[in-house]
Amino acid sequence: MYGAVLGLALFLVTHRAMSDDAMITLTYARNLAEHGVWGALPGVTANTQSSPLNMWLLAAGSLLADGRVVHAVGIVLPLTLAVTGRWAEGLRRCLGLHWAAPYLALTLVACSPLLTSTVGLETYLGVATLAGVARYAAADRAAAAGVVAGAALLTRLDMIVPVAVLIFALLPWRRSFPATAVGAVVVVPWHVWSWFALGGAVPDTTWLKSSSGASLTMATSVGSYYFAGWPVATFLTSLPVAMALACGVWALTRGGRHARVVLAALIAGWAHWAMMWLGGAYPQFWYFAPLVACSILATALSLYSSNRLGLATFVAALVLATGSLVASLPVPWTMAYLTGNNARTPQYAAVAADLGRLTGGQPVGSPGEVGALAFHAPVPVVDYLTHPALTRPLLDERYRDAGPIKQTLLRWNWAHRETLTPTPLPRYQLAFIGVGLPSGREVARWQVLDSAEQPRTLILLDTALTR
Secondary structure, eight states: OHHHHHHHHHHHHHTTSOOHHHHHHHHHHHHHHHHOOSSSBTTBOOOOOSOHHHHHHHHHHHHHTTTOHHHHHHHHHHHHHHHHHHHHHHHHHHHTOOTTHHHHHHHHHHHOHHHHTTBTBSHHHHHHHHHHHHHHHHTTOHHHHHHHHHHHHHHOGGGHHHHHHHHHHHSOHHHHHHHHHHHHHHHHHHHHHHHHHTSOSSOTHHHHTSSOOOSOOTTTHIIIIIIHHOHHHHHHHHHHHHHHHHHHHHHHHHOSHHHHHHHHHHHHHHHHHHHHHHTTOOOOGGGGHHHHHHHHHHHHHHHTSSSOOTHHHHHHHHHHHHHHHHHHOSSSOSSOTTOOOSSOHHHHHHHHHHHHHHHTTOOEEOSSOOHHHHHHOSSOEESTTTOHHHHHHHHHHHHHHSOHHHHHHHHHHTTTOOOOOOOOOOSEEEEETTSSOOOSEEEEEEEEEOTTSOEEEEEEEEOGGGO
8 A cells, every 4th residue: 555655646746747768658558558559650560669568557557547648657656566565565574574674665666766757667667576576586486486577577678687686596496497487488478479560579679779889888877977967866866776785795794584685686786787788778767777676675675674773774764755855856847857858748748739730740750859749749750769660770770780699689580570661751850959950941949948957949840842
């Protein structure tokens, strides 16, 4: 119940400020619920959605909410945090810890500036599955751990690393393999279907957002980007991570099953971060979520290891109060922390409302962020995340730049993808002044504020005469 209340409160605070990537997810879910199409555009199948499980839940929630997919988040998020709390309580009972441990973990998860910024994405679902795998693996329930592990991989495929750490670290060695087999039974059918129906066993974004070649990495971005742009929010997000490292040292000296779970959670989070770093993933803020969530779990399990809480209670309460304050103001949010978007979601919605009149109903090219525009516009807004004809050239470029092993994997992954006929670029193009502005006749312009509250100018161009 506590988790459900936190989830509902979190939804009410953030529902008007979901990130642009979250709005892409909601557009996918609405299209699935209304048209039965796996993609962001009606009638256009795409393979750029990273979380099938989140998509199914949001589409089902949309049907329950009479087609209002934003309200579906208000159904899925409380249920997700309620399940997280249930599994955290089960883990607490299994380890014989203080009753407050799951409450602390839930509150820190619900108040982390980074995690709260991911509402609408699959992040909280991933947090729940990690708690579930830890709960069942610690209790030596291999089949249940395997089922939840499969759900974790349906949430995000990169969850395979922290899930594997938890299973092989907490289950007896011989029982970890049956758990892995059960997880495979859960997750493999989707990827086989995706291989044939969507043209790739894994989403296209797996290749587009790894080995990106960007100057920012999962290591360098923390200081040069996140701390520089959002110092307080980044500090509060990082605090449980730092505390968890100290808890890991404590666990190494203590020993026993409880300490083993703490270490497993800590290693699982850092292993995921290392995989994303070594894979060259662009440091999207939600890629840090497994590290943050596992660190919170390790911290809560360590702080409440006995009934003699003392200084640990004070430290936990201080972290909780400070994190809650930052994560809840101002209310309601107009832009989530750490997003780095070029405009706020309500501003994109206002722009989108004008596009039908300005373009005569014709498609529009996105200015680099497509989620809120595609969700609110009465016309198709296209870019590489919404239209496969624009995705394909980027994938082909990744193939040319890949080594022999990766090229072999890509050829196998794309064995069943369709041959696409060239699609002309939209006549109308949205662009921000100062960011690779194409040539064309200006049709309209809007003044917006980016995540740093700096003014930006968004313009609509008619490029017909320049082609």
